[in-house]
Amino acid sequence: MNLFRIFGIQLAVHASFVLLLAYTAWEGWQDGGWAGIAISIALTIVFFICVVLHELGHSLTAMRYGVRVPRILLMPIGGMAEFDRIPRQPSAEFIITINGPLVNFAIVLILWAVVGRPAGLPFHPHIEESLKGYTQLVLYWNALMGCFNLLPVFPMDGGRILRAILATRLTYLQATFWAARIGQVLAIALAGTSLYFWPKSMLPILFTFIYFAGGAEYKSVLRREQHEAYCAEMAKHVTTPVKSSDYDEPPSPPPLITHGPN
Numbered sequence: 701m702n703l704f705r706i707f708g709i710q711l712a713v714h715a716s717f718v719l720l721l722a723y724t725a726w727e728g729w730q731d732g733g734w735a736g737i738a739i740s741i742a743l744t745i746v747f748f749i750c751v752v753l754h755e756l757g758h759s760l761t762a763m764r765y766g767v768r769v770p771r772i773l774l775m776p777i778g779g780m781a782e783f784d785r786i787p788r789q790p791s792a793e794f795i796i797t798i799n800g801p802l803v804n805f806a807i808v809l810i811l812w813a814v815v816g817r818p819a820g821l822p823f824h825p826h827i828e829e830s831l832k833g834y835t836q837l838v839l840y841w842n843a844l845m846g847c848f849n850l851l852p853v854f855p856m857d858g859g860r861i862l863r864a865i866l867a868t869r870l871t872y873l874q875a876t877f878w879a880a881r882i883g884q885v886l887a888i889a890l891a892g893t894s895l896y897f898w899p900k901s902m903l904p905i906l907f908t909f910i911y912f913a914g915g916a917e918y919k920s921v922l923r924r925e926q927h928e929a930y931c932a933e934m935a936k937h938v939t940t941p942v943k944s945s946d947y948d949e950p951p952s953p954p955p956l957i958t959h960g961p962n
């Protein structure tokens with residue numbers, strides 16, 4: 701479902717977002733009736749505004765490198781900016797990627813200056829039921845969002861940063877392979893750990909999703925490289941006679957790359 705355009709980028713929400721809002725409202729109702737619903741919905745909206753700002757950090761930086769960003773999609777598990785391509789220069793990917801978490805850390809610093817940090821950090825923040833308390837909660841969420849995305853689990857931001865670093869030594873495909881493999885091992889470990897410690901949270905589902913997303917993105921890079929190799933081969937054949945068998949099974953064109961979650 702499309703919402704509106706921001707800096708020329710279509711902001712959209714996934715249909716399952718309705719379920720998240722319904723669940724949030726139900727939780728709010730149990731906490732404090734109509735006022736509880738209003739507070740939970742408002743906090744959820746503010747949380748996703750922070751997700752959009754994080755994605756805009758990536759997107760606006762990517763646009764400076766000539767990348768087209770048609771859409772930012774919000775899902776219950778986070779946001780995803782869709783890029784038509786990801787620059788192959790490691791420095792460009794590094795800067796585009798780091799600018800998402802940096803937006804969160806900038807929000808943390810601004811809110812910290814305004815309302816101070818909540819007591820009980822890092823794991824047991826004490827949040828009062830007041831405007832100051834809720835603002836501190838938003839500060840805390842942004843700190844978590846920034847740190848969480850820096851986990852080296854491809855295709856999360858930390859995994860992309862790992863690929864950019866690896867790509868300074870390896871080919872882009874090898875760097876993607878190793879970033880995806882390391883990410884998948886960590887995703888399994890983190891899914892297991894979160895299932896044990898926080899079974900009711902979204903984390904086990906999120907890490908399972910990331911496990912598959914990492915493998916899928918490696919395959920997409922592999923297909924793209926094969927497609928480019930195929931095109932280069934065809935270009936050579938323009939001036940040389942071609943056997944008909946050379947045209948068997950041309951690889952499909954590469955799909956649109958998504959960037960995210962978060």
Ligand SMILES: [Zn+2]
Binds near residue numbers: 758857960962
């Ligand atoms: Zn990000």
